[in-house]
Amino acid sequence: MTASDPSGIRLQNVGLTLGAQQFRFDCELPAGAITAITGPSGSGKSTLLNLIAGFEMPESGRVMIGKRNVAALHPSERPVSLVFQDNNLFAHLDLFTNIGLGIHPALKLSADDRKRISQALTRVGLGGYEKRTPGTLSGGERQRAAFARALVRQRPVLLLDEPFAALDPGLRQTMAALLLDLHRETGNTIAIVTHDAGEVRQLADHALFIDHGEVTLQAEIEVFLMRRDVPGLTEFLDL
Amino acid sequence: MLTRAERQRGYAGGGLVFAGIVVFIALAVFALLSFNSGESDRPFFDAYVWRILRFTLLQAGLSTLLSVALALPVALALARQPNFPGRIWIIRLMAVPMGLPVLIGALGLIGIWGRTGVLNSALATIGLSEPVSIYGLSGILIAHVFFNLPLACRLLLAGLERLPPDYWRLSASLGLPARSIFRFVEWPAVKPLLAGITGLVFMLCATSFTLVLVLGGGPAATTLEVAIYQSLRFDFDPGRAISLALLQIAVTATILALMALLPTPKNDSAATGRAARRFDGSDLGMRVWDGTIVILAVAFLCLPLISIALAGIRADLVRLLTSAIFWKAAWTSLWIAFLAGVISLTAATAIINARAAIADARGPGITARGFSTLLASLSSLVLLVPPVVIGTGWFLLLRPYGDVASFAPLLVVMINAMTALPFVMRVMAPAFATHRQRTARQAANLGIFGFARLRLIDLPVLISPIATALSFAMALSLGDLGAVALFGSEELVTLPWLVYSRLGSYRTADADGLAFILAILCLALTVAGTAGHRVGKDGQQ
CATH class of the missing domain: 3.40.50.300 (P-loop containing nucleotide triphosphate hydrolases)
Structure with a gap:
């Protein structure tokens, strides 16, 4: 890295x-x-x-x-991590789950992983947005969340x-x-x-x-x- | 945007159709309620009636469960394998049972699953003696799955194909295993559809008449609709028919009420066959699993269809086609179907125009808006009171005025027209709405009204949905046994009725041959209707 x-x-x-x-x-x-x-x-x-x-x-x-x-x-x-123009997040899952899937594809997350998700969200300016679903965010916020996932993936x-x-x-x-x-x-x-x-x-x-x-x-x-x-x-x- | 006269004509037409349908149904129900059977000693709902109610709900519940549960893996497999050989044809095959007259489907199923059918013969040759029974509960379940699995599968597949293609790229790049894809992507897409699909299939199974008549029918395997028919036609026990009919209305009303609370499955965007690229279906294990599932489903759907064709060809078609009774039945079927189709289309057009007129009015009052909603729910009203119940009511109503047989053709036409109404509306309403959206402003601005508008603006575009709707309505009526079962006689013979009576008198080969001819007629009508539709669409673009 x-x-x-x-x-x-x-x-x-x-x-x-x-x-x-x-x-x-x-x-x-x-x-x-x-x-x-x-x-x-x-x-x-x-x-x-x-x-x-x-x-x-x-x-x-x-x-x-x-x-x-x-x-x-x-x-x-x-x-490799990816960010597209749109649909970077599963619309029916909250941000925590969306980003968590980037760490473990069956969502088996340790306490440390959970902390990393929150830190990544904070880093991109979405601190406290764990439970929000993509539909409630603006386009810019959705792309920030996609960046947060790229961060935790560490590719x-x-x-x-x-x-x-x-x-x-x-x-x-x-x-x-x-x-x-x-x-x-x-x-x-x-x-x-x-x-x-x-x-x-x-x-x-x-x-x-x-x-x-x-x-x-x-x-x-x-x-x-x-x-x-x-x-x-x-x-x-x-x- | 409509002229005052246009709007008034819209209101008037809608009012007339609404009144006509309500009166037609209400008179039948009224006749049932006011009939005095003269046997006050018997309780209104006796043990026999309850047993039939229980069986109706049991078979509908099991049929629904099996249809939807088996449709899910098929839909998942088809969505996961966008390059499956012949995929588009498999999806089209899924539409066939919906357009196939139920009676013909039943014959095909008997050809495969019957006592001397392909499957039991095969079981016998490998030494198994216990045959799979196509009669009774197991037969009814097989048949309901045959007709409803494809419907559920298409709706589920459409739900999966509505997902953004990026989701599959994302899943692949995140390395989600199949279980995670199901849990986080597929299931969330499918789950909201399940309630509506389950409701729809349950409704179809609870009111299924022909299948139960042919495959069930014994006292142990009879549903309300068939029991109504039997008590009227064989036992001549109108009292019992009335209790059963009222119970049937209560059951359908309950289901419809529950369905109104559920989200309805989106039928307008049924599976298109356009599939997103999938990256999770390429490994060998998944390909084998998906392939097995799809092939099993295709065999289950195809074999009865093949059986119909083979049995039909083996029958003495030349003799059948030259017999007087065939031509009489075909002629009767065709004019009943045509009249029913035309009436259904006229009613649908009036409803659509009336709703458009109300929507067009600036600030329609609460009455107008209420009327618009009522018009929209007419289709459900038609479902609420099944054909056999309407037939029973009118049978009682007309009996004092002479031989019911002389009114029979008219009643069959009216009942078939009403049965087709929801389908006709589903084809015509969206097409009319789109057309109005595209042309209303321009036409109003240019001052094109009345006949000129009909000729220049409306007909050239709307002729194709009209043709589609008419062909669907006619195919539906042509294959229907429900209404004619009550009234069929020496004077009133339709093709399905002829098939059914040949089956009843054990002239199976004749029944197979006639069913084959009927299937081809219905298929030709459907193909003609949809072909016109496609040409029309291209013409617009």
Whole structure:
């Protein structure tokens, strides 16, 4: 859980066909850094994330997390936590249960585990919300709860699929700041799919640009923001 | 948004239909209540009546328990295996028993589970002598599960498929084992549906007539509805029929009241076959378990259907199709079904328009709103008094005025029209509501009224739900034995009645052949209706 953990992500010649679309990914997401995954709609950003998370199995190539090829592993066996745009929480279960399931999948929790859940909730600004159900929370609060679960799971990799897309612009800033704080505390490797150039500037150390199922640019953020020769990237950054 | 005239026509139509249905039912009940059997020495509810009540509730309770409990693992398995071979066809198969005339289903079940059926023959060849009995309680249970398991399964599956697909990704990423997924995801989705589904299935089983008539019927296995029929048709004991009928109304009223307290299962979003990707169904153990469950369920549902087809083909179809009695019965069945369908659709349209007119009025008074609610509950009122009870009432009412046989066709038409009303409403009401939402403002703004509106705006869109509703209503009426059982005679022969009387006189091959023809007729009607619906939908998009 420190920056020295071997939690860098590498996709080597990963090939996948979904329907009529072909994907070929070759890229690296450095350990302990925040990498933004950007690109036009339908270019394959979420597919890349699904390959890392284990919801898609590559037809060829290797998906390395640290020194391990995880390409054949079930999603639960990968050292990964997830936050989607919505539905990160089971709507009928309270926050305590939702987060507790991240510690033990049959909810067998020790006294220490229970304390950790409450601490995580407090850390994301939801102290005392254990018994609340997701339906009674605002969109931002629900995403905070999802972060709390990622905290207790203590996985070295955190994958975020447009986690703030459903929130108001002002709230996005606050949530991005919270994410940065948590990242500095845990030193985890983060991959975040985003449509928002502002988010890329605020959060990312590295960035990938994906177009038509391929990574057309991967670079450190300063370089990424300066490049003007990659088709589609300028439009994305100017938006 | 309606013109004053349109609104007034809406009120008037709704009022007429409401009055018509209430009077039709009330007269029947009144006739029952005021009938003097002349045997004051017998208690109103004797031991025989109580025994029948007990059996009615017992078989309905057990049938419901079995149907729902067995439907749950099937629904879970189908939800967990979105790529199961032929899954969409299995889900469509689940709709077949609902559209299949009950009598035909019963024949198919006899073909499999009967004394000389496939199953008992197979048991005999492996040396088991004790046959599974399709008659009596066990037979009634098998048949009720055959008809209600698919219904429960579709509603449960729809509930599972309404869950956000993210839940399955989340469960997989959290590594939830099957038990946890059931406890934290599947069960919470299914639990709120169970009460409504249980109520619906219990209601269907408690008022089931044809199955009990064919498979039960002995004094040990008779339900209220069948006992009413028997006491009227065979014993000619109207006094007993009346006690039974009143008891039946009390039972259905209780069930309906209880059901009103429960959340109703959402039927409008029945399983679509669109399933989310599941990550928990891919390991071998789970695949074997799910596969076994689904295959068993498919066999249970399919074998009787196959048996109907095989037995039907083996029968002397040419002779049956050229016999005068067949054509007479087919003709009678068709015009009864058509008239019943048209009456049912007319009533439904009037109810829908009246409710729309009330909703359209600015600040409708309490009377208007009460009337709207009453109109909406008409369907339940129709369920409250079962066909056999209405038939009994009108039988008593008309007897003094001559031969009941001469009124019989009209009564059968009316009873079938009322039985179909809830189904017709369920098809038409949402379609009409959507259409009104899409077009009312525009049409009012452009000043399109009356016939022009009907021709240009309404009919082109609504013709497909109307066709669907009509075909459902006709199929329902075509396969119905309940109303015609009381009044069937030499003069009034419908196809189900012909099947039933052939069965009664042990001409099983003829019964099988006729049932097969009837099944094809009903199937053709349903397919025609839903095909039109689909085309219409595409046309809109």
